[in-house]
Amino acid sequence: MGEFKPFWEQPSHPDKIEVVKGNKPYKSSAYSKIFLPAGALFTKIATATFVDHDTYTTVATSKNSRIELNSDLVYCNHSCNPSLVFDMTRFEVRVSEDRPLSVGDELTFFYPSTEWKMVQPFSM
Numbered sequence: 001m002g003e004f005k006p007f008w009e010q011p012s013h014p015d016k017i018e019v020v021k022g023n024k025p026y027k028s029s030a031y032s033k034i035f036l037p038a039g040a041l042f043t044k045i046a047t048a049t050f051v052d053h054d055t056y057t058t059v060a061t062s063k064n065s066r067i068e069l070n071s072d073l074v075y076c077n078h079s080c081n082p083s084l085v086f087d088m089t090r091f092e093v094r095v096s097e098d099r100p101l102s103v104g105d106e107l108t109f110f111y112p113s114t115e116w117k118m119v120q121p122f123s124m
Helices: none
Strands: 017-020 029-032 043-044 048-051 058-062 065-068 083-087 092-095
Touching: none
Parallel strands: none
Antiparallel strands: 017 029, 043 092, 048 065, 058 065, 083 092
């Protein structure tokens, strides 16, 4: 299975997200184009659609519900010390509470905060 092909107009957040495509599948990343203080709203999740299946691009909204983001937010990678928090009760993406977001910071979130099972789990 290769990396998916985005179907939405890119860039989806031209004032906020810079997507850097990797030279191999699953090596793309997203970077901040803006400064925001800790805890600030980065963006609303406004283009998502509910789906009935798990893929490596879906985000869980509850144990039995998931969405496709349908935006460049899909390029936010995992970090144990994330720059963003995906708040799936409010459909918002916020800057982590422990530090501001600076221009050039990689946009990451803690995958287990939204996932009960992962289609492509981390290998140990």
